[in-house]
C-alpha cells in the first residue's frame with residue numbers, strides 16, 4: 001500500500017453537499033486516517049466519537065473531483081450516483097470506496113468481492129433502480145401546455161431522470177417535483193434548472209381528467225382474470241409507487 | 256360510440272396478445288420530433304395479473320372476416336365490435352405518450368374485410384403518427400398474413416418491430432383450427448421481413464441515412480395448449496424460427512378456452528400457465544445460455560418437469576459436468592450452474608481477475624447461492640455439502656407451489672393456488688383441499704420423488 005492509513009474513532013462532520021463530501025475524502029488522505037463515520041448536518045447529533053468539522057473548500061473539492069474523473073467512468077459514476085442515496089452510512093461507504101480506488105486504480109471498481117466495493121456498488125444500484133422505477137411510473141399531467149409530475153422517491157433521483165426526459169420530450173416544457181426532498185427539476189425553453197420548492201399540487205382540469213379516465217379504462221381492460229396475481233403485480237410495481245401512478249388511484253366517484 | 260368505449264373494446268380484444276415489449280432499438284430524441292426508444296424497453300404499468308404494460312396495445316378493429324376457432328374475435332362469436340379511425344388512434348397514442356403512460360403503440364387488427372384493406376388502414380394510422388406528429392417513440396405492428404408484400408414493406412418502414420403470429424405450433428393444427436390461414440401465408444411475410452431487415456441493416460452500415468426497416472427486428476407468438484404438440488416439438492420449432500427468420504423473440508400464450516368447440520380443450524380447462532412459464536425459461540436458455548433444444552428435451556423426454564426449471568433438470572441429468580470451479584471455469588460453464596445467470600457470470604469473471612473468490616466474496620458479488628452452492632467449488636474446495644433431501648429442496652421451483660390471495664372480487668381474501676402453480680395443486684384445491692395444504696402435499700411428494708432421483 002503506497003498510502004498508509006489508520007482507522008480512527010473520529011467522525012467527520014460536513015455540510016452534506018457533494019463538494020463537502022469530496023473535501024472529506026481530501027481530509028481523509030491529508031490526515032492519513034479513515035474516519036469512523038461521515039455525518040451530514042442532520043445526522044447523529046450525539047456521537048460516541050470525537051468529531052472533526054470538515055470545511056467545504058471549492059479548490060480541494062475540484063482536485064478530488066479531477067482525481068475521480070481520472071479513475072474513469074465506472075468509479076466516477078458510482079460515487080456520483082451513490083451520493084444521491086439516502087441510506088444511512090452512505091457517506092462513509094463512498095469515502096472508503098473512493099480511497100480504495102485512489103490507491104488501487106480503476107480496476108478496484110470491479111472487485112465486487114471486497115466489502116467496501118460491494119457496499120458502494122449496492123448504493124449505486126439502489127439509486128439506479130429507484131430512478132428506473134420513476135422513468136417507468138412517473139405520470140405527467142398537462143396544465144396550460146406544460147407537463148408536470150409529482151414523485152415521492154426515497155433517494156434524490158431527479159438528476160438521473162433529467163437526461164431521459166429531456167431526450168424523450170425535446171421540445172416540451174416540463175416540471176418534475178420530488179415531494180420527498182422538496183426539489184423540482186424544471187425544464188423551460190430548453191434550459192434546465194433545479195428549484196427548491198415546498199409544494200406543487202397541480203389539480204387536473206376537465207381535459208386532463210378525461211385523459212386519466214381513458215388511461216384507466218385502457219388499463220382495466222387489459223387484465224386477464226384467469227391470470228390474476230396481485231402479489232406478482234406488487235413485485236413489479238411495489239405499493240409505495242402507487243400514489244404517483246394515476247391508474248392505481250381509486251376511480252373518481254361518478255358525477 | 257364514444258372513444259373510451261372503443262378503447263375498452265379494442266384493448267380487451269388485444270389483451271391475449273402477449274408481446275408487449277418495447278425493446279430492440281436505441282434511438283435518442285431529437286428536436287422537432289417527440290419521443291425516444293430504449294434498447295432494453297421500458298414497462299410503464301403492471302396490471303393485476305402481473306403483466307407489464309409497455310405499449311398502447313390495441314386492435315385497429317375487432318370486426319373480423321375470419322373464423323379462427325380459438326379466437327374471441329372470430330366472425331361467428333357474438334360480441335361488441337369497434338373500429339378506430341387512423342386519426343383517433345394517432346391522437347390517443349400521442350396523448351398517452353406525452354403523459355409517460357406508454358412507450359408507444361402496438362397495433363394489430365382483426366381482418367377488416369381483406370388483409371390488404373386492413374393493412375392500408377393500419378399504415379395510414381402509423382403514417383399520421385410518424386409524419387404529422389413526428390412521433391419518434393416505439394411502434395410494433397402486426398403484418399396481416401395474406402397481405403400484399405408491398406404493404407408489408409411500407410409498414411416495415413414505419414414500425415420498429417414487426418410480427419407475424421405463427422398462431423399454432425404445427426401446420427396440422429393450423430389447418431384444423433384456423434381454416435382461413437395457411438402456413439405459407441404466415442411464413443411468407445416472415446421470410447420477407449427477415450430478408451428486408453437484413454438488407455436494411457447492411458444499407459444502414461453503408462449509408463447512415465438509409466431508411467430503417469423494422470430496426471427492432473421481428474417476433475412471433477403461438478398458442479400453447481389448444482393443440483396436441485409436445486414441449487419438445489414447440490421448443491424445436493422455436494429454435495428453428497430463431498435460426499431461419501432471425502427472430503428477436505418467440506412468445507407463448509397459454510390457451511384460455513373462450514369457446515365450446517369439439518376441436519378444442521373444454522371450457523373448464525385451466526390455462527397451462529406453468530407450461531408456458533417453462534417454455535419461456537427454456538427459450539431463455541436458448542437465447543442467453545447457449546443451450547440447444549436437444550439438450551433441454553428429447554424424443555424420449557418430450558415434456559418439461561413441472562417441479563424443476565429446465566436448467567436444474569439438465570444439471571441433474573449431467574452430474575459429471577459438475578462441480579464447476581468458479582475461479583477458472585469459462586463463462587459457458589458458469590452459465591450452466593443452476594442459479595447463476597448472465598449477470599452473475601459476468602460479475603464473477605470481472606471480480607476473479609482481481610481476487611480469488613470464496614463463498615463470502617460470491618455472496619458480496621450478489622450471486623444467489625441457494626442452488627449454486629451444490630454445483631460449484633471455490634479454489635478447489637466444495638462450496639457446500641447437503642443431504643440429498645436438502646439439495647432436492649433447494650432445487651424445487653417454489654413457483655410450482657405458489658399460493659396467495661388473488662382478490663378475484665373486492666371482498667375475496669381466501670388463499671388460492673396462484674395461476675402459475677402446478678396442475679396437481681390446482682386439482683387438489685378444486686377437490687376441496689385447503690390451498691396451503693394442497694401445495695404442501697404436492698411439494699412433499701415432489702420432494703420425495705426428486706430426492707430418490709438425485
Ligand code: SF4
Pocket residue numbers: 319320321322323326327328329330364365366
Ligand atoms: S384472423 Fe385474427 S382476429 Fe380474426 S379470428 Fe383469426 S385470430 Fe381472430
